[in-house]
Amino acid sequence: MSEQEDLTFEFRDDFKRVGIADKVITLLTTPIGISPMVIDGDWGTGKTEFCQKLIHKFRSEHGRYRLVYVDAFQADHADDPLMTVLAAVAGEALEGEAKRTFLQKAIPVVRYGLQTAFKASVSHVLKENADDIADGLEKHLQDSANKAIDASVAAVLKDHEKAQQNLKALQATLADQVTADSPIVIFIDELDRCRPDFAVQMLEVIKHTFDVVNVKFVLVTNTKQLRAAINHRYGPLVDAQRYLDKFLKFSVRLPADVSGRVGYGYGENRLLASVKHYSNLVSSSGILAGTGLGQTDKEYFTFASELIQVNQLSLRQVETFTRYLEVYHSLSRGLAPDETAGLRLLRLFGVFVSCFSPDVYDNIQSGCTNADVIAPLLGVPTLLPDNEETYHYSRKLAVIIGLQLVQNSAFNAEHFMFESEDSQECWKKGFDYYFGNRSVLSDIWQPVKEVFSVLSLSSR
Template identity: 40%
Template structure:
């Protein structure tokens, strides 16, 4: 679960493994410019670190605040239960100023008429009175009206309806007054409102928030940034207005700019590295459960580079690390025979558990579709000879060799001649020695012999993963 209290103090200086500070700096340049960029969407898939980026952006704006911005953060999901998006945003703006500040008092005074109108306070009160519901929630000022109803008088309802009709007639004036109050309060101190987690809200609330942003907060010196999953927001719009709705056009009639958070960064060699691969190493290194010798095993960080992690969000990566931590807690270190490979298998099987339930069950049942498994690891069939090199047999191939006995058909081929096969086996042993695993060479290449302890270790690890249904 996201810890907002911890995250609110995050800065790019403390952690920026995805190299997102340059993106934040460009956003600030747009906000400072004469270009009309508000409202703006910062788009990212679920679990890509949007909320963390949001707080870091807020802190960066405030750290070098030459324009004297008032920067607010609104968690739309937390406000969802109140069902009053306008009230939520007005409260955030009012909160910039102290209770005795005249600007706050004037702003609230101008906001109340329109807020009363659009929130339907009068209608709700009348409904409560008419049906006798939620009596404890009825404000004191309506108690007299309740007594009138009980006595059979319609005067209270008539007066209330008259008041509502009057509010409707004055709606445009009320809205104009509220916008003028927003302009007035933001003239010397421009406002930036960061609205987060809207993609997690109920569809009706999300749409109400969008409408509020468009019709009320689209004023000078007030800039709105929505941090959300745009695809999910489009699905929300379709849910509210029907599947035939052009949700793309509907959404982008509200917004002038969209910034897309990239899902990859450039590595040290200029190669593109997926953010979740980077995040995996960061989370492992930060773990208080994973021992240092495990963290120092560089092979474990190679595993996510050849698996397809496109379906694993940053949050799913954190859950994968939780699987690894669980396995470590259950480990009997005294039974360890090849720590490096055991750690590799813990990480690999945790990723399989999170990515592909079908493959995980095939491993559990010792009946793996070799074509599917090789595709899963982005590996190929292996031909090992005495001339094979470390470069030719990387970690993904070692994993294929380990699981070879589970395959319907072998993927490991050695020469058929006796002496050539012996020399190839010796070469394989030298390669396996890199992983401190050469003692298992004979077990791995003899297809009918399952005496290698590593197969018992695989069973042990799978059973531990299945013991608790770690939330995915």
């Protein structure tokens, strides 16, 4: 199976996103003014893979469309988003005489440094009316007695005028080559990973340079990070979302869940995409397959699933978690299958902490465990439920393991004690089941520390 074949929904669609792709393609092939469009998602949610599969599907179904892919993160070292997009369009969407003509018109645009013109004008043009700016400049020139300033302003205006002439020539050339029968769709990926100044300049280039009929843009990015980039560029007082609204026409957010079964309960639920990803990674791992870490062992899988959901791990973080499990399994006897379920799950928690919680790691190593910090990692409620809610929470495996940990922490353990004997008895049944009738272990942190020792490569 080739890498290109891998990037298709037919080969793999674990997160049931082909329907989203179909709708995106439908929108991009209608005359609705949705460009620039955003495919939004947090870091590590599989945006790039979705984009590649989307392009493959789009190309196979609509051959007349010319699709261009730009990895903005790979290009941001060049410090010229205009050049990046121009080169991509020339290289992937045009050929022959059309390509040569386009490049001839593109070179003067780059040479005159539209970026400089943008820096001087965009922050104002987006806030004020262009006519007002012209009036202000005219008044300034009339009132100023400083000939040096007059000359500098005149030079800037002359360069700006020349740049605009070249820009219009480039847009006209592109418009001649891009018709309703042969549109161009440009996908800009990884914009959220770029330097803030490069990311913002890319937005401005798209708006001001490529405002051409039958040319559409799709930004595959994390808009939360994009807003942060805007504030980094223009300051915290700028309303980043309103700024984005000036550029972006439509946004779709990749869902974090898929239809499926969660754990071993009854009924059809929404399965977190990250949990599904974890199951697939374990099943396909040459090291972890058959160890029970996947859905073949309900305790392992349920506990891992709850850790993933409570901490909202991204797909990329799940890959890190699985990699650490592979390392631990390779350097030890695994999660000690001969021990009680509770102790095995404590080792799984040790791998999780090694991956994502360095502060908790240090506190455990030093014996300064803080129940208030550890509880959120396992979804332990701040106030232990009583009466009718007790049974509901007592079924959560992560909470059962978590209560053992927080009640045996060096600090703030008193925040997680039971209020009634009935609640104590209800929870004790869970403790006894998983820890072999040992509700309080002599040193519950020892299995976790053993995991730390293995992963630090210091154990013998």
